[in-house]
Amino acid sequence: MFSGAQISLYPMTDDFVGVILGALGALDPYRDRLRIETDDISTLLVGPPEVLFPAMRDLFAAAARSGRHCVLSAAVSRGCPGEPDDPICRSDEIGGPAIPLDERKRAALRAVETTPSTDQPVAAQFSLYVMGNGGHMDEIYGCIDFLKQSGVFERSKHFCTKLRGDAGAVFATLNEAFCRFGPGAGHVTLDITISANSPTAV
Amino acid sequence: MFSGAQISLYPMTDDFVGVILGALGALDPYRDRLRIETDDISTLLVGPPEVLFPAMRDLFAAAARSGRHCVLSAAVSRGCPGEPDDPICRSDEIGGPAIPLDERKRAALRAVETTPSTDQPVAAQFSLYVMGNGGHMDEIYGCIDFLKQSGVFERSKHFCTKLRGDAGAVFATLNEAFCRFGPGAGHVTLDITISANSPTAV
Numbered sequence: 530m531f532s533g534a535q536i537s538l539y540p541m542t543d544d545f546v547g548v549i550l551g552a553l554g555a556l557d558p559y560r561d562r563l564r565i566e567t568d569d570i571s572t573l574l575v576g577p578p579e580v581l582f583p584a585m586r587d588l589f590a591a592a593a594r595s596g597r598h599c600v601l602s603a604a605v606s607r608g609c610p611g612e613p614d615d616p617i618c619r620s621d622e623i624g625g626p627a628i629p630l631d632e633r634k635r636a637a638l639r640a641v642e643t644t645p646s647t648d649q650p651v652a653a654q655f656s657l658y659v660m661g662n663g664g665h666m667d668e669i670y671g672c673i674d675f676l677k678q679s680g681v682f683e684r685s686k687h688f689c690t691k692l693r694g695d696a697g698a699v700f701a702t703l704n705e706a707f708c709r710f711g712p713g714a715g716h717v718t719l720d721i722t723i724s725a726n727s728p729t730a731v
Numbered sequence: 732m733f734s735g736a737q738i739s740l741y742p743m744t745d746d747f748v749g750v751i752l753g754a755l756g757a758l759d760p761y762r763d764r765l766r767i768e769t770d771d772i773s774t775l776l777v778g779p780p781e782v783l784f785p786a787m788r789d790l791f792a793a794a795a796r797s798g799r800h801c802v803l804s805a806a807v808s809r810g811c812p813g814e815p816d817d818p819i820c821r822s823d824e825i826g827g828p829a830i831p832l833d834e835r836k837r838a839a840l841r842a843v844e845t846t847p848s849t850d851q852p853v854a855a856q857f858s859l860y861v862m863g864n865g866g867h868m869d870e871i872y873g874c875i876d877f878l879k880q881s882g883v884f885e886r887s888k889h890f891c892t893k894l895r896g897d898a899g900a901v902f903a904t905l906n907e908a909f910c911r912f913g914p915g916a917g918h919v920t921l922d923i924t925i926s927a928n929s930p931t932a933v
Binding site for chain 1: 748
């Protein structure tokens, strides 16, 4: 199953190029498990979720450690019928057999609970889209139940859910939302915004 | 039908607050037709597409005229089954009867052709998501056909389509993609990124 993300990093500083270049080293441990292509709008990461989410987390935490207000925006996708399969996307996290929704919620909570802290606080919001399935709202509501117990839930907003907490728990929560809700072999996407060091943060 | 957007404006400059505050006046002509709520991650605009897209265009063009590298990110949604209806969202553009895909493509092209220029060049990329419909990929491919003839098509990328041109034609193209593809009363979203003044632009 093809999976990956289009990601963009926005440091709100005159030295945005320096902050981005300074953070890119955080991707080095993942480069052999990702296909990476960059243009003037975004960087494509092709690979399985268990590599994508830690890579995005480490890239964003490195940029945030500059102390500048930084935002990471990402469109994450799996199972799009228009995309070719790619061996680099082989994953133990997605594509498995269908499991009852309650079991998936419990597994997602266990995964978030056992995630180490990064000591980088972040705020985030995201939308989960489940395509090509008449019961897509059941999966959305199941995911919202999980989010409310995740420890990083802040509030529901129109069109999205807002999270706040350590970058480790927040990215783990996004990973679980992406992998465990919607059909295992289905077309599922996340629209993610992660923010650090905002002057208007609560 | 409930419709609106969560939008964020990212000026890549130390004076990002000044650029954002300086651009907000561009929303004034639309304020009586939108509900607007802001927090530390995004600004919610609730209203019909015929107000949302011109408002986003004018806000972004005003920020881009600062000359700084600016990005607007938006999650635009209509017909989400989990959202309440709101009279401010009443629209002549969405919710009408089903019309054959070819007719919708032609109408979309006419709308883009007749859009005035803003003299602000932009690059953009976006994903169209059509939920709760077994034939969602037919609507996606129909939209891609329209995009290729829109005059602002740059290229297809994994998970999204990239546009480039005047802000007027680009936002009109996004408006048409949002309103004319996917079921008239269905749940449709766009994940949009618009960029100006990038140092790496082609």
